[in-house]
Amino acid sequence: xxxxxxxxxxxxxxxxxxxxxxxxxxxxxxxxxxxxxxxxxxxxxxxxxxxxxxxxxxxxxxxxxxxxxxxxxxxxxxxxxxxxxxxxxxxxxxxxxxxxxxxxxxxxxxxxx
Amino acid sequence: xxxxxxxxxxxxxxxxxxxxxxxxxxxxxxxxxxxxxxxxxxxxxxxxxxxxxxxxxxxxxxxxxxxxxxxxxxxxxxxxxxxxxxxxxxxxxxxxxxxxxxxxxxxxxxxxxxxx
Numbered sequence: 001x002x003x004x005x006x007x008x009x010x011x012x013x014x015x016x017x018x019x020x021x022x023x024x025x026x027x028x029x030x031x032x033x034x035x036x037x038x039x040x041x042x043x044x045x046x047x048x049x050x051x052x053x054x055x056x057x058x059x060x061x062x063x064x065x066x067x068x069x070x071x072x073x074x075x076x077x078x079x080x081x082x083x084x085x086x087x088x089x090x091x092x093x094x095x096x097x098x099x100x101x102x103x104x105x106x107x108x109x110x111x112x113x
Numbered sequence: 114x115x116x117x118x119x120x121x122x123x124x125x126x127x128x129x130x131x132x133x134x135x136x137x138x139x140x141x142x143x144x145x146x147x148x149x150x151x152x153x154x155x156x157x158x159x160x161x162x163x164x165x166x167x168x169x170x171x172x173x174x175x176x177x178x179x180x181x182x183x184x185x186x187x188x189x190x191x192x193x194x195x196x197x198x199x200x201x202x203x204x205x206x207x208x209x210x211x212x213x214x215x216x217x218x219x220x221x222x223x224x225x226x227x228x229x
Contacts, residue, residue, distance in 0.1 A: 032215045038154070043117075043203055043220040051215035087154050093214045101207070101218055106154040 002027040006090045006104035013080055013111050021075040021107045023064075023090035031092040033057075033066050033073040038087045038106070047075075047088070080111045116140050119204050119221035126194060127229050134189045134224045136204030144168075145187035146205040146218065147179060156203070162187050163209050191226075199228045 007022040025031065032051045036044040048057030053068035062077045073090060090104040117138045126132055138145060146169075147159040161169035165181045176192045187204060204221040 034217050036217075036220075043222040044156075044205075045220070046217045049215065049217060089156065093217070100214065101158075103156045106156070108154065 002031070002092065002094065002102050004090050004092055004102050004104040006088075007107050008105075009087075009107040009109070011107060011109045013109070015082055015111055015113050016079045017111075019075070019077040019080045019084075019109065021088055021090075021109070023073045023075065023104060025071050025073065025090075025092050025102075027071075027092055027094060027102075029094060031094045033064070034091040034093065035062070035064055035073070035075050036089040036091060036103075038089065040086070044089065080109070082111045082113055085109055085111050117204055117206055117219050117221040119202075119224050121224060122222065123225050123227075125227045125229065128194055128196060130194050131190070131192045132194060132226075133191070134202055134204075134226075136187050136189070136221060138185055138204075138206040138219070140206055140219060142206040142219075143184055143209045144207050145181065145184075146207075147187065147189050148203040148205065150201040150203060150223070152200070160187075160189075194226075194228050196228050199226055201225050 003026045034049045035047040037047045038044050048059040050057040050066035056065045064073050064075045087106045087108045089106045094100040119136045144163045146161045149157050159173045160179045162181045178190045180188045201223045203223045205218040207218040208216050
């Protein structure tokens with residue numbers, strides 16, 4: 001079945017370090033891919049998305065490229081800040097099926113000064 | 114304007130009580146969802162309604178009953194609350210399945226339910 005596998009956390013980085021959070025997916029067809037972010041005490045917010053192969057989503061310095069050949073959508077940021085501390089969820093959405101949105105398990109990122 | 118709003122934000126109550134959580138969206142979406150997030154941040158879908166009709170009902174105890182009076186509202190009623198019901202419950206909305214898969218789900222801020 002369709003699923004998303006993302007890197008186990010927690011991840012702890014120093015400010016200005018490079019961030020990668022891995023995400024791979026299994027799906028038939030051509031899903032859309034998303035990264036959501038959940039800041040402490042808040043709901044999930046869309047961070048970025050990509051709807052077809054080779055698309056790059058970007059927002060707030062974060063980027064992810066939809067790689068169909070490796071079925072991946074890894075999240076990267078060149079220089080993290082303390083304010084990036086949050087839980088990050090990779091997700092895929094398909095155009096068919098009643099339950100067509102699948103979330104990864106979430107990766108907690110803590111950035112220390 | 115808040116797109117998806119849930120009330121209350123915090124709910125502390127005793128075991129055995131019955132409680133409701135309300136959700137409203139002003140995005141004009143046809144589909145709404147309830148998710149449960151446990152202490153490890155794992156998100157699990159509970160229910161989905163499309164235009165007031167139930168389309169997903171995952172393995173959830175029948176103490177949980179969703180009610181959709183119209184397509185902008187999806188409320189969650191919980192009977193006989195148990196300790197294991199303590200979690201954060203999120204409401205979300207989106208266009209219906211099959212329409213624009215590039216459109217993300219929009220989430221409320223969550224309701225933090227604590228059972229004493």
